[in-house]
Amino acid sequence: MSFSNEQMTRYSRHIILKEIGVKGQKRLMEGRVLIIGAGGLGSPAALYLAAAGVGVIGIADADEVDLSNLQRQIIHTTADIGRPKVQSAREKMEAINPDIKVNAYQTLAVADNILDLITDYDFVIDGSDNFPAKFLINDACVIARKPFSHAGIIRFQGQLMTYVPGKGPCYRCVFDNPPPPDAVPTCRQAGVIGAMGGVIGSLQAMEAVKYLAGAGELLTGFLLTYDALEMKFRKVKLPDKAGGCAVCGEHPAITKPFDYAPAVCNIEP
Amino acid sequence: MADYAVDQTVDITDVVCPVTFVKAKVALEELDAGQILSIRMNDGEPVQNVPRSVKEEGHKILKLLDNGDGTWSLIVRKE
Numbered sequence: 001m002s003f004s005n006e007q008m009t010r011y012s013r014h015i016i017l018k019e020i021g022v023k024g025q026k027r028l029m030e031g032r033v034l035i036i037g038a039g040g041l042g043s044p045a046a047l048y049l050a051a052a053g054v055g056v057i058g059i060a061d062a063d064e065v066d067l068s069n070l071q072r073q074i075i076h077t078t079a080d081i082g083r084p085k086v087q088s089a090r091e092k093m094e095a096i097n098p099d100i101k102v103n104a105y106q107t108l109a110v111a112d113n114i115l116d117l118i119t120d121y122d123f124v125i126d127g128s129d130n131f132p133a134k135f136l137i138n139d140a141c142v143i144a145r146k147p148f149s150h151a152g153i154i155r156f157q158g159q160l161m162t163y164v165p166g167k168g169p170c171y172r173c174v175f176d177n178p179p180p181p182d183a184v185p186t187c188r189q190a191g192v193i194g195a196m197g198g199v200i201g202s203l204q205a206m207e208a209v210k211y212l213a214g215a216g217e218l219l220t221g222f223l224l225t226y227d228a229l230e231m232k233f234r235k236v237k238l239p240d241k242a243g244g245c246a247v248c249g250e251h252p253a254i255t256k257p258f259d260y261a262p263a264v265c266n267i268e269p
Numbered sequence: 270m271a272d273y274a275v276d277q278t279v280d281i282t283d284v285v286c287p288v289t290f291v292k293a294k295v296a297l298e299e300l301d302a303g304q305i306l307s308i309r310m311n312d313g314e315p316v317q318n319v320p321r322s323v324k325e326e327g328h329k330i331l332k333l334l335d336n337g338d339g340t341w342s343l344i345v346r347k348e
Contacts, residue, residue, distance in 0.1 A: 002295070002299070003295050005283070005284060005288070008284070008288050008291045008292055008295060009288050009291075011291075012287050012288050013287075015291045015294060015295065016287060016290065016291060016294070018326070021294070021298070022294060022295050022298035023298070
């Protein structure tokens with residue numbers, strides 16, 4: 001692959017960086033990233049990965065754009081209300097960068113389809129908004145040996161961690177099982193500050209870019225938490241991979257993905 | 270004529286900063302260590318900045334030749 005003058009201009013700020021350079025940019029252009037969820041986290045992640053020239057970006061979401069999404073899901077516009085989120089997202093990504101290919105999956109990620117969804121990708125971004133999906137994505141990525149970035153946001157708080165097979169704990173090592181339904185409110189019930197998706201989703205895009213380009217250190221073995229009200233970031237060292245982990249441990253009880261019951265929400269969107 | 274043989278040539282007179290350096294960097298990337306690249310650039314800003322940036326990347330500058338037509342040729346050995 002050689003660069004056209006247009007590509008050299010488009011990616012000049014990357015190519016100039018020693019840690020990215022020509023090789024790193026080529027790796028980005030040959031890279032494949034799947035984003036699960038075209039919402040608060042997925043919006044900035046999708047925009048930055050498209051802009052970075054990541055060759056193939058998959059985006060999965062079953063929902064349509066709702067007026068209440070627009071406060072934080074910055075890939076969608078008022079004119080997109082009622083349209084499938086993945087279609088709306090794909091248009092913006094292709095408008096930013098016609099070089100890339102976007103695969104839009106208008107579906108919920110569930111046990112029956114998740115292995116098929118992730119199989120063709122190098123890295124997965126968990127931009128989901130509920131615990132069943134987060135555990136499902138973790139289990140599937142561990143089973144299929146796919147690196148992924150976990151993240152969660154609520155109110156003024158966000159957190160993320162990166163899983164790479166053989167390099168530190170998985171999400172289930174740390175959190176074991178989803179909390180009981182309704183023990184933790186969904187962001188629909190609890191609220192979330194709009195820019196939180198921007199901060200944490202952008203960090204997820206950063207992890208994907210570093211992974212593909214082979215630059216720097218990933219957030220494996222650590223949980224990064226962000227409290228916007230206190231304006232505090234904490235990088236918490238996680239215990240080593242749990243030998244008894246139900247999915248990545250030595251004798252895993254979970255050998256294929258399964259669905260937890262979805263959280264019940266008694267508030268209309 | 271000189272104590273080196275140019276393996277590859279790249280013309281960066283058709284682009285402006287910072288793509289001048291980017292184009293030179295892409296051309297260097299395609300060479301093997303020890304090979305020689307001749308980079309043709311415009312007088313002024315490129316000739317002030319590109320040699321320095323190439324040097325910072327760790328490559329060896331062998332010569333800067335005035336082509337006499339408002340352009341220069343920077344002879345670089347890839348390290």
